[in-house]
Amino acid sequence: MALSKMDNLYRQVILDHSAHPHHHGELSDSTNEIELKNPTCGDVLQLDVKVENDTIKDIAFSGYGCTISQASASMMTDAVMNKDTKTAEDMIEAFSDMILGEKSDTDILEDAAVLKGVSQFPARIKCATLAWKALHKALNKD
Amino acid sequence: MDNKNNQWRQDFPILDQKVNDENLVYLDNAATTQKPQTVIDDLVNFYQNDNANVHRGVHTLAERSTEQFETAREKIQKFINAEHSDEIIYTKGTTDALNIIARSYGAENIVAGDEIVISYLEHHSNLIPWQQLAIQKHAVLKYIELDDDGFVDLADAKKKITDKTKIVSIAHVSNVLGVINPVKEIAQIAHSHGAVMVVDGAQSVPHMPVDVQDLDCDFLAFSGHKMLGPTGIGILYGKEKLLNAMPPVDFGGEMINFVHLYETSWNDLPWKFEAGTPNIAGAIVLGYAVDYLSKIGMQNIFDYENELVDYVLPKLLNIEGLTVYGPQDPAKHTSVISFNLDGLHPHDLATGLDMEGVAVRAGHHCAQPLMTYLGISATARASFYFYNTKEDADILVNSIVATKEFFKNGTV
Numbered sequence: 001m002a003l004s005k006m007d008n009l010y011r012q013v014i015l016d017h018s019a020h021p022h023h024h025g026e027l028s029d030s031t032n033e034i035e036l037k038n039p040t041c042g043d044v045l046q047l048d049v050k051v052e053n054d055t056i057k058d059i060a061f062s063g064y065g066c067t068i069s070q071a072s073a074s075m076m077t078d079a080v081m082n083k084d085t086k087t088a089e090d091m092i093e094a095f096s097d098m099i100l101g102e103k104s105d106t107d108i109l110e111d112a113a114v115l116k117g118v119s120q121f122p123a124r125i126k127c128a129t130l131a132w133k134a135l136h137k138a139l140n141k142d
Numbered sequence: 143m144d145n146k147n148n149q150w151r152q153d154f155p156i157l158d159q160k161v162n163d164e165n166l167v168y169l170d171n172a173a174t175t176q177k178p179q180t181v182i183d184d185l186v187n188f189y190q191n192d193n194a195n196v197h198r199g200v201h202t203l204a205e206r207s208t209e210q211f212e213t214a215r216e217k218i219q220k221f222i223n224a225e226h227s228d229e230i231i232y233t234k235g236t237t238d239a240l241n242i243i244a245r246s247y248g249a250e251n252i253v254a255g256d257e258i259v260i261s262y263l264e265h266h267s268n269l270i271p272w273q274q275l276a277i278q279k280h281a282v283l284k285y286i287e288l289d290d291d292g293f294v295d296l297a298d299a300k301k302k303i304t305d306k307t308k309i310v311s312i313a314h315v316s317n318v319l320g321v322i323n324p325v326k327e328i329a330q331i332a333h334s335h336g337a338v339m340v341v342d343g344a345q346s347v348p349h350m351p352v353d354v355q356d357l358d359c360d361f362l363a364f365s366g367h368k369m370l371g372p373t374g375i376g377i378l379y380g381k382e383k384l385l386n387a388m389p390p391v392d393f394g395g396e397m398i399n400f401v402h403l404y405e406t407s408w409n410d411l412p413w414k415f416e417a418g419t420p421n422i423a424g425a426i427v428l429g430y431a432v433d434y435l436s437k438i439g440m441q442n443i444f445d446y447e448n449e450l451v452d453y454v455l456p457k458l459l460n461i462e463g464l465t466v467y468g469p470q471d472p473a474k475h476t477s478v479i480s481f482n483l484d485g486l487h488p489h490d491l492a493t494g495l496d497m498e499g500v501a502v503r504a505g506h507h508c509a510q511p512l513m514t515y516l517g518i519s520a521t522a523r524a525s526f527y528f529y530n531t532k533e534d535a536d537i538l539v540n541s542i543v544a545t546k547e548f549f550k551n552g553t554v
Contacts, residue, residue, distance in 0.1 A: 002162050002163050002497045002499065003494060003497050003498060003544055003545065003548055005162065006494060006497050006548060007494065009493065010490075010548075010549075015549075016441030040505050041487075041488070041489055041504065041505040041506060041519065041520045042505070042510055042513060042519045042520055043504040043519060043520070044519070047188050064519055065487065066488075066489040066490050067486075067487060067489070067490045067549075068489070082381050098524075105537045121493060123493070123496075124489065124493060126491060
């Protein structure tokens, strides 16, 4: 049955993150915020980040999206919490390379490395990268 | 009807392939249709034997090319029962055709305070050109409400269309809700107030008989690629009287009568609107696609698709947790069917179906205001054509159920 191939995409840890996302909600004391839309489906991701001394002290996301985009956002928020912004940027790059099927240091991505399977589903790359693009934009927003 | 008994299916070799190790079930026909081998051969044949520019050369190939180009126009004229062949303008597609109406008729006839009336179910091609025209001209853009089944509501149309209305533009068939809108009745209302009626036929012309004189629409726009033809070719139909009075929007070769240093006179219809070298092969091959469709008969296509809807819609409605948008009565629903599974994003559903070989679209279908109106962000959409079968419908239904199970139980 061809649906079994979906296991490569929807690993149990991804389904868990999507069903019970971490850091879901809004921050009242954020320093950087961004709203990003996935134009293909109309999904919306609102990301609030609190940066102090170049370190991500707190982070939260809200909005709506598919299993992949929600799980990716949940894993991303876990992974970058308490990291300095330079490390976070490195992680964003590593994640992007991984999803595009390029050589990448996936060790630094923690749980999010499990999204590697998305690279075999080109139609879903935009879903997986939305949260990471949002973080990059939020951190570089004046 | 199963795949073997569908007499047309064998004409479409692309359908006979495996996708993700499963037999392909192509149900994304509202986005674009597949092409029969004869039409593909016609395209190759044109480039192999007859290719030349149109209306310019005096040599034999130019003559052949021009003759086929104009013959195709006449086929298309007959196909939609236009009165004159010069009412058929070749465009890039539906979007281009609607933009030409907005930039030419709209620019000429709309002034501040005028009203342009559309509906909540319009896709972006029949929304943004009017929205932008309204912004530029300080006109008022009004939206007709939908009734409970998702049809453009006639009672509300009577309220929204007034003596200030100059343009009414409505989709004949919704690319999301699958409804056939009462465009003939809306045209009567528009005309009683002196407004022109534009019909977006992108989803109707490929699937049912469309007669512009019977509808009494002033303009009709549709695309070739949604009716077996190539991409990048479409049609703008307009009543001769209106088109004659309209200024051209693109300037360049072929659309001129005589060019002086500081002024130019325009060519006659339809060439006035066909600046530059057109999509010659596209137009000619669209003519052959029209031949193919005419041979089957548009009423037969419409009846056959209704039979498919009668078969599949009740089965879809039977799936627990599945919401179908638009009418729930098969008699009111065309072969475009949008749906969502409770708790599952349409992208996840579409990926599951893709793994089973079933191609559907998932997203907002270029109809974001309609999604907002329905209170959703996206849907999955299965859209059938005459080469689809009840077997395809069964695979769709079974694949939806399997995908639902997959997400309910974690992994398979």
